Amino acid sequence: MTDKPEQPPTGSKREGPQVIAEKINRAPPQDNKTAINVAIMDGVSVTFSVEVGRISIPFRSVRTLKQGEVIALDRPINDPMDIRVNGTLVGRGQVVSTEAKKFGIRITEIIAPTNETH
Structure with missing residues (x-):
């Protein structure tokens, strides 16, 4: 068993602010800016x-x-x-x-x- 928090399921649904905040909080402090960018982009749909x-x-x-x-x-x-x-x-x-x-x-x-x- 690991101490890592459970990851939210991924899919085609856009992630809400709470899920994005959780991703940011899980990132190491030195990667916080990267985590913010990745968390925001994870909810963007592309063709x-x-x-x-x-x-x-x-x-x-x-x-x-x-x-x-x-x-x-x-x-x-x-x-x-x-x-x-x-x-x-x-x-x-x-x-x-x-x-x-x-x-x-x-x-x-x-x-x-x-x-x-x-």
């Missing part, structure tokens, strides 16, 4: 997206698209997909099928964000 590929085409081509047409993208079929968080490239991965028969992404590479990854 996670997977990009299959891109292509630049004239607008007139977009206007004449018809159902059933195929648009070739810039990425070979076996290349990993780009993983983006709020539009920033953070990794790459392979498309998989989940147990719930939905698309998933297996992360194969983590990319440290830089100015060029936007």
